[in-house]
Amino acid sequence: MSGGVPGIDVPDRRGRTGLDREGLDLTGNPGVRVREVELLSSSWYVLRRTTFDYLRADGSWDTQERETYDRGNGATVLLYDAGRGTVLLTRQFRYPVYVNGHPDGMLLETAAGLLDDDDPETAIRREAAEETGCEIGEVRHVFDVYMSPGSVTERVHFFAAPYSTAHRTSGGGGVAGEGEDIEVVELPFAKALDMISTGEIADAKTIMLLQWAALSGPFSGRDR
Structure with a gap:
């Protein structure tokens, strides 16, 4: 060379x-x-x-x-159905957590991805469609967070958006050409909250959005 x-x-x-x-x-x-x-x-x-x-x-x-x-900046979104009391998450293999003590490396997460050359809202609409098959409408910006400020420059933009069966235009699953093999998981919101304390949900961005939803978001003030 x-x-x-x-x-x-x-x-x-x-x-x-x-x-x-x-x-x-x-x-x-x-x-x-x-x-x-x-x-x-x-x-x-x-x-x-x-x-x-x-x-x-x-x-x-x-x-x-x-x-x-x-690695660039990213965006994530909590998809929720307030009427049915559910959230739509993803499950996928994450090698870094697998090599650091997670039993099988399969994490339950909110849909997320890197911005690449898009603005945060455009990026999260893209990721929601690719990962969950939902073409979301109204999007609410929640907050922006540096997830690991001691070593990683990434800032993640957090969003929330309602979904319904009408929003599901495909099966999701991610982009196979990028090595993604994503399972779409719908859960009762109360169960998802409980899964934080049991360790079944161990992803930081997902925990933050679920707790926001309970404290001041679409499920605040409900008897859970």
Whole structure:
């Protein structure tokens, strides 16, 4: 291979360059001075090691290093039927949790996906259709959350949307070409809440949306 480093001065497999420049132009926090960004991997997502000076509370400067994993931002949606008291979730295999102690790696989750080049609402409509087969109508933005701020840059946009049998235009299941093999699971809302305490639902975004739905969302004030 002739000259150049993929992701830096020649395109990587996703056509990106300049990935070692991320963060060098940040000026929002005068107590942080980014000194160097090293690209460790851009096989698909991006792993960087950044060296920066940090102004401590005692007035001294401390040089620190952090590795950050950049997979882009994402969106997730809780699909609910308030009249029937149900929610529509997905079940799929997640290797990272399987290798970290989950019995079989099969997680119950709200529909979700990366934004790619779309805005959050467009992205979550796409993901809901692909994963659950629902062409959703009204969408409510709930909040935006950094899910693992110690190492992962991703910010996830949380939504909620009503669904009914009329919204089910396909069987869902995800995109086979992307390796997805997703089961659509409809549950009574009360049962889904109980499954948090039993550990049957162990996905953070799903727990957050279910608890929001109980506290201030479509199921708030109900006798569960």
